[in-house]
Amino acid sequence: MPEHTDLEQELLAGLNGPQREAVTTTEGPLLILAGPGSGKTRVITHRIAYLVRCRGVRPWHILAVTFTNKAAREMQERLEKLVGLNEAREMYIGTFHAICARVLRAEADLLAPLGLTRSFVILDTDDQAALIKQALRDLDLDEKQYRVSLIHALISRAKNAMLSPYQMAEQARRYTEEVAARVYRRYQQLLRANNSVDFDDLLMLTEQLWRTESEVLERYQQRWQYIHVDEFQDCNVPQYKLIRLLGRGSYERPGGSGNVCVVGDDDQMIYSWRGASAENVQAFERDFPEARIILLEQNYRSTQHILDAAQCVVRRNTARKEKRLWTALGQGEKLIYHEAYNDEAEGLYVADEILKLLARGEVAHRGEIAVMYRTNAQSRALEEQFLRANIPYKVIGSRKFYERKEVKDMLAYLRLLLNPHDDLSLQRIINVPNRKIGPKSLGELQRWAREEQHSLYDALQRSEEHPTLGRAAKNALQQFAQLLEELRASVAELRLPELLDRVAERTGYGPELRASPEGEERWSNILELRRVAEDYAEIETSLALELFLENVALVGGADVAQTGEEGTLLHEEDQDAVTLITLHAAKGLEFPVVFIVGLDEGILPHGRSIDAPEQLEEERRLAYVGFTRAMRRLYLVRARRRSYFGDVVYTEPSRFLADIPPDLFASSPGSGSLRQSSTWERGGRYESYDHDHEDYGSRRVYGGAASRPRRSVPADTTFAPSSADVSSTPAAPRFQPGDRVLHHLFGQGIVLKSELESGSEFVEVQFQGKHGKKRLSLDYARLERLP
Numbered sequence: 075m076p077e078h079t080d081l082e083q084e085l086l087a088g089l090n091g092p093q094r095e096a097v098t099t100t101e102g103p104l105l106i107l108a109g110p111g112s113g114k115t116r117v118i119t120h121r122i123a124y125l126v127r128c129r130g131v132r133p134w135h136i137l138a139v140t141f142t143n144k145a146a147r148e149m150q151e152r153l154e155k156l157v158g159l160n161e162a163r164e165m166y167i168g169t170f171h172a173i174c175a176r177v178l179r180a181e182a183d184l185l186a187p188l189g190l191t192r193s194f195v196i197l198d199t200d201d202q203a204a205l206i207k208q209a210l211r212d213l214d215l216d217e218k219q220y221r222v223s224l225i226h227a228l229i230s231r232a233k234n235a236m237l238s239p240y241q242m243a244e245q246a247r248r249y250t251e252e253v254a255a256r257v258y259r260r261y262q263q264l265l266r267a268n269n270s271v272d273f274d275d276l277l278m279l280t281e282q283l284w285r286t287e288s289e290v291l292e293r294y295q296q297r298w299q300y301i302h303v304d305e306f307q308d309c310n311v312p313q314y315k316l317i318r319l320l321g322r323g324s325y326e327r328p329g330g331s332g333n334v335c336v337v338g339d340d341d342q343m344i345y346s347w348r349g350a351s352a353e354n355v356q357a358f359e360r361d362f363p364e365a366r367i368i369l370l371e372q373n374y375r376s377t378q379h380i381l382d383a384a385q386c387v388v389r390r391n392t393a394r395k396e397k398r399l400w401t402a403l404g405q406g407e408k409l410i411y412h413e414a415y416n417d418e419a420e421g422l423y424v425a426d427e428i429l430k431l432l433a434r435g436e437v438a439h440r441g442e443i444a445v446m447y448r449t450n451a452q453s454r455a456l457e458e459q460f461l462r463a464n465i466p467y468k469v470i471g472s473r474k475f476y477e478r479k480e481v482k483d484m485l486a487y488l489r490l491l492l493n494p495h496d497d498l499s500l501q502r503i504i505n506v507p508n509r510k511i512g513p514k515s516l517g518e519l520q521r522w523a524r525e526e527q528h529s530l531y532d533a534l535q536r537s538e539e540h541p542t543l544g545r546a547a548k549n550a551l552q553q554f555a556q557l558l559e560e561l562r563a564s565v566a567e568l569r570l571p572e573l574l575d576r577v578a579e580r581t582g583y584g585p586e587l588r589a590s591p592e593g594e595e596r597w598s599n600i601l602e603l604r605r606v607a608e609d610y611a612e613i614e615t616s617l618a619l620e621l622f623l624e625n626v627a628l629v630g631g632a633d634v635a636q637t638g639e640e641g642t643l644l645h646e647e648d649q650d651a652v653t654l655i656t657l658h659a660a661k662g663l664e665f666p667v668v669f670i671v672g673l674d675e676g677i678l679p680h681g682r683s684i685d686a687p688e689q690l691e692e693e694r695r696l697a698y699v700g701f702t703r704a705m706r707r708l709y710l711v712r713a714r715r716r717s718y719f720g721d722v723v724y725t726e727p728s729r730f731l732a733d734i735p736p737d738l739f740a741s742s743p744g745s746g747s748l749r750q751s752s753t754w755e756r757g758g759r760y761e762s763y764d765h766d767h768e769d770y771g772s773r774r775v776y777g778g779a780a781s782r783p784r785r786s787v788p789a790d791t792t793f794a795p796s797s798a799d800v801s802s803t804p805a806a807p808r809f810q811p812g813d814r815v816l817h818h819l820f821g822q823g824i825v826l827k828s829e830l831e832s833g834s835e836f837v838e839v840q841f842q843g844k845h846g847k848k849r850l851s852l853d854y855a856r857l858e859r860l861p
């Protein structure tokens with residue numbers, strides 16, 4: 075049929091030979107193992123379109139499994155364009171969890187013996203932690219002795235290995251594992267008693283259902299005859315088993331269409347901590363021995379320099395198959411390496427570069443740029459600079475830093491210490507963490523406060539006199555009132571960072587976070603907030619508190635109008651914004667320009683991995699994923715010093731940098747030839763600085779024999795002078811923390827810190843309004859003291 079060939083032509087036009095082969099091999103199993111940017115995801119999308127439009131396959135016979143909901147949405151949209159809206163909606167595209175939830179709800183009758191109904195609830199991590207705590211209590215085990223996060227991890231690992239509590243107990247090699255197995259058993263009982271399941275259950279229950287109820291499995295095998303799995307390398311065991319059951323049946327009862335197309339890249343396996351395993355590829359080859367294997371070698375995404383650098387990093391891993399990967403896009407630009415003075419300067423550099431990229435038209439819009447990092451807490455320093463520079467951004471996979479719950483909670487406490495009559499803050503944290511002041515008591519208290527025209531705080535302090543509240547409620551309120559009083563008193567004794575510590579510990583918030591499964595990340599956000607507080611450590615605490623909160627209000631409140639209470643951007647998709655994203659979440663995506671920050675030992679690779687060879691390999695793969703997101707330009711950025719509990723720590727460059735040959739860099743990370751950061755010291759005056767200009771290049775080397783800055787630079791463009799300037803050593807600092815000052819450009823401010831370094835005085839000043847904090851050298855900056 076001529077019409078057919080036209081369609082076929084159209085769909086195959088944008089594909090190379092092996093890609094076409096993959097798209098047109100519609101029957102039988104297919105394994106595509108290929109590097110990043112080689113079109114694996116594109117092959118899946120086109121293959122589905124080809125099946126429907128050229129082979130007459132009914133769209134509801136098609137299943138596509140993606141790794142994230144976002145990826146599912148994108149694939150859905152692509153297919154709507156390729157095959158039309160109605161047809162695309164008949165297909166099933168989703169994550170394993172979404173597919174399983176759907177199957178389980180449809181088959182809910184069969185779950186009745188387990189105590190589950192159609193309306194079962196899927197628990198989030200907080201709920202899971204609460205349930206595990208309850209299980210510990212029910213078993214008379216001490217919560218303090220058995221960390222909830224550890225127990226949770228052990229249970230989850232057992233579930234992903236498809237072990238029952240009984241099997242887990244049998245295989246236990248340590249006492250904790252035996253205890254965890256007991257908790258596991260109780261936890262499952264509690265889950266069912268609450269008509270609920272966790273994420274691991276979704277997979278396990280579906281697998282169990284399909285394995286034991288052959289008619290049910292057959293129905294799904296009939297339904298989904300063409301199965302596609304993207305990011306196959308990150309499947310865990312239950313996920314693999316689901317694919318196998320659907321595509322081939324169980325060992326006892328073979329069945330299924332066998333039309334299973336999986337695509338992946340073992341070098342991009344970054345979820346082994348969730349049970350992903352390279353063994354799935356071997357299992358696939360064993361279970362589907364007739365599988366056609368197709369290799370894709372052409373990369374359509376990145377230029378050669380970027381690919382080369384990425385491959386140099388991942389090549390050092392031991393157990394891997396070397397893959398060929400080439401690009402027709404040419405050598406492209408070299409990588410840009412930048413070593414910033416500290417974390418703040420790191421953020422400032424990125425913001426600065428982004429403004430320049432936009433100003434010079436090197437990117438068409440902000441959506442072409444992504445900034446990637448290892449852990450979510452790192453977004454804070456970037457967000458702060460983006461807000462100051464008015465660069466719209468979106469954080470993917472997490473909320474913006476100052477919208478994260480734990481950050482907002484801590485700030486509410488601090489606001490309350492400064493102004494106890496801040497009712498909103500008090501309402502926010504009166505029962506955070508849970509201190510048994512329920513909504514009813516709070517409601518009563520609020521009503522009473524209104525009647526008596528007190529602030530909520532006053533009402534709290536006088537709750538003993540409350541006419542209707544019961545004894546238990548009054549006790550809880552009284553205790554909390556005392557706690558707040560005690561914390562307020564400590565403002566006079568402690569420096570700001572220690573005050574933050576005291577709040578975290580005395581309220582029980584810190585201990586609670588450190589004990590919950592997702593606590594690690596949330597706790598690190600609080601530590602990040604503490605890091606911000608450290609800038610204010612040298613001035614009197616109540617003033618420090620005021621300045622700190624003012625600064626936060628400035629950077630945190632900037633675009634709350636655009637975000638819903640859930641913290642999601644309302645128009646995320648149509649907003650032209652820079653993307654901030656963790657390396658993990660960036661999998662599968664691509665951007666013309668990519669910045670990767672935090673290329674220090676201890677950050678990337680993560681500190682936890684440094685003594686664990688297998689984890690280190692995973693960090694390498696993570697870096698590989700990050701590098702290969704970049705299409706045209708890749709920035710690798712790090713900071714020389716970072717603060718850690720008030721101490722300045724000098725960092726080491728990430729070992730991954732050393733794996734990249736120097737000639738791939740526009741400026742090499744070897745010492746000496748570095749282009750040093752001068753952004754922080756320049757006080758963030760973007761316009762006076764041109765990165766590509768040799769001028770400012772390598773001269774600002776701390777303590778090194780760098781050349782002297784020319785006096786022709788603007789007077790407030792401040793550099794740390796080289797050691798040649800020691801002659802003018804001031805005897806004592808001219809400014810003290812807490813001094814009020816005036817700068818001719820930045821206006822009024824308060825000195826946070828003053829230090830003598832290499833013979834010059836440096837001051838850190840928080841200016842009013844948008845200018846925020848700046849570090850200035852008094853050799854250049856004109857600063858006047860105000861009375």
Ligand SMILES: Nc1ncnc2c1ncn2[C@@H]1O[C@H](COP(=O)(O)OP(=O)(O)OP(=O)(O)O)[C@@H](O)[C@H]1O
Nearest residue numbers: 088089090109110111112113114115116374375662
């Ligand atoms: N034959 C082709 N012609 C033109 N562009 C292509 C071709 N194949 C793929 N591309 C483009 O190359 C880019 C990378 O493709 P895709 O995202 O499918 O790669 P991938 O193998 O899935 O990468 P990753 O491993 O990072 O997920 C996309 O922009 C895609 O549209």
Ligand SMILES: [Mg+2]
Nearest residue numbers: 114115304662
């Ligand atoms: Mg892909």
